[in-house]
Amino acid sequence: MVGRRCRGAALPLVTTLPKDLPADEIGSGLAGFWRALPREGRFLLSTVAVQHLGRGMTLPFTVIYLHEVRGFSLDTAGSIMALLALVAALAAAPMGALTDLLGARWMLIVAGVCQSLGAVALAFATSLPIAVLGAVLMGLSQSIGWSASNTFISALVRGPLRQRYFGVNFALLNLGIGAGGLIAGAFVDVARPVTFETIFLVDAVLVLIPGIWLLGPLRHVHARAEHPDDGSATASYATVLRLPGMRWVLLLALVTSFVGYGQLEAGIPAFAHGVAQVSTSVVGLAFAANTAVIVLLQFWVLQRIEGHRRTRVGLVMLGIWAVAWLALGLSGQLPGSLAAAVLVVAFLTLFGLGETLLQPTLPAITNDMAPDHLRGRVNAAQSTAFMAGGVLGPLVAGVLLERDLSTTFVLVVVAGLVVTAWLFLRLERIVSPAVNGLPVTATDEPSVH
Template identity: 30%
Template sequence: MITAQVRYMLGITVDAMGSGMYVPLSLLYFHQLTGMPLEQVGVIMSAGALLALVSNPIAGVLVDRYGARTVVVGGYFVRAAGFFCYPFVDSPVPMFLAVALVALGDGSFPPAIQSFVAEIAQGDSRDKLLAAQRSLRNAGLGAGGLIAGAALALGSDAAYQVIVVVSGIAYLAAAGFIGTIPSTHIATPKAERVRGGYREVFRNRTFLALTLANVPTAFGYMVLAVSLPVYITQQLGASSSLVGVLYAVNTVGIALLQIPVTRMLTRYRRTRMAALGAAVFSVSFLAFVLLGVFSTGAVLMTGIFAATALFTAGELLHGATASALVASAAPEATRGRHLSVYQLSWAIPIALAPALLTALLTWSAVGMWVLLAAGVAGSALAMLKLEPRLPEAAVRSRLSLIPSE
């Protein structure tokens, strides 16, 4: 008998492998098979991605009403349907409709999966499950990327089509694994449902402050994908091949270390460990500033890897711990709505980061790193200030084991 936790991990891994296969070729797929210019493909994909912001609050309502598992599984089916439409796309309008389906499923996933973890795991088990999720997701994304690279080496349109169809099948398989996990959610009778909808969330000032405090950190997370490749190649003069190596350092580090690091962190207050992670992010950003001012040659290469390792350490400290903190801080009756609002602190920076960080980098590379460092340092301080106002069960994952700190 496969346990619920193993089924959850299998679902997350299969999901990540499907995403890892498709994400690296998302722009190239439509350009290669429809002949549309890359610029047009990019605009259509961005327009479709905006729907993720719309599906986010809808997902929150659905989670509270029907349960997180239902929304997670439904989102998988929606994304699979979108991928199965991709081979039939031959012009902009069908492409937008197919991309929009996938975006709707993507947008519903973060608040739904966080709510689901909160339903099936309590206390430090929640931290450990989120850590295992992050670890396996990184491993799955990497494996999917390798499979896609091997398939594309064949150099045929059929390889693109196979990757898309297999990605859709992966989402169906993930839905199968997650859908069999018992859920503790009980449908609330209509007469007993929480009135006021999202007004309940906006009255929760502590949770809103926690959400706002995450915005600078979310921008910090985007550095690896947006700013760092441009900075090290154009500002520091490093080889473009180094970009992939640094990405591997980060993803492999998370895959290998997230679980043991999080197990160690469950002894301490989540707020303080998340704040420590943000502080390490800040130090890594300042390290990149120093590299641009003082380093050359071998020292520069060593410094780039050291700063990237610091960034990875910040992610290890912050990622799973902050997710468990937020899931535990959300009131159970409106957890879906609360987490969908919190997810906006990720969705908006992800949408704005390419334009904003590129503009800052063009204006001043040093200025960009200093602003990011100051922002995440502010997030760390805000986390510490919010600690007394947060529920004790959110701050401490082990209420029965209070360590001296």
């Protein structure tokens, strides 16, 4: 339990975390959600968009920068980015254990420092060792970020508030990344290296902003739980895998990443440009539409899914994604046409609508089933599974599209959606109604220290 006392007086605790409210007491709209949040939740949420603005500036242009500005070959630039992903995947498990041991607050501070130092290194990556150092530091940051962030959020809110928080957090994250990409796209110039150095240095500064809250108003929230006194559960990944439904959650994270996010930066752009033969400006417009849908509709979606089974919400998401992928497949049958361009934009618009359903549900299921003393490991395990899907997705897309098997590529993804639907139905039979998002009259979830 976390609380605040008035200075100089032994008064009762006035803030108890994590805060839980029935859905009908939260209030309507974004204003009602904001009022329902604890003070600590408002602090944390207030910087999400700004924190990710710098990442949005650098993410779309890192390979271009390394290749065209710093002179690395495309193979080398791609290997540097692959190293970043590899470090993130390999370090996720030990970082999750450290999150349980040290608390999510300190791990988030470490993640911010690593990201900042990595961005500075890449800003001045005039040699391969400096670029590799930057990638390693950023990979370490990513290995910490998912599990520590979700663990910290779960220390602040639970129940309906937790699900809404995850959704709003995702929308703000996309707002920051989308705005950053637009700003950098209008600013960077390969003929002027200083423009790229600037965006990496801006990222290095902005990513440290949450640390102000973590070292100040949020310093009392450690997001670290004590181990149960009865010694009934060892704090290990073996214990995590024995949690009811956990293996199904990991499979869901793997497959949804493979059919979804794993294709965003590789398979989808390659299909749109190489098979549907739409221009890069159309691809950019499609990604802008994706971001707009998430930012504009996320809270509306959150209100509509409140009180429904999260697994059924996942099935609705899969239906939307299936229509989206069929639209993308059809665009490949109409190459270079206006219809193909419309279908590509429609694909990423529908994909974004599906994201607004997925992001509040799967993290909420994961954290509602996690004991507090294992929460860092649970989130790290899900993060690792998600990153594995993000590695497999581009590999499969590259192999199939390189061999002109575009129809097979779409069919493989649709088959993955069917498998995901089966996994959601299996999970529904295992998890409790409370974990699945149905209203409960009381909860026995232990509090966090």
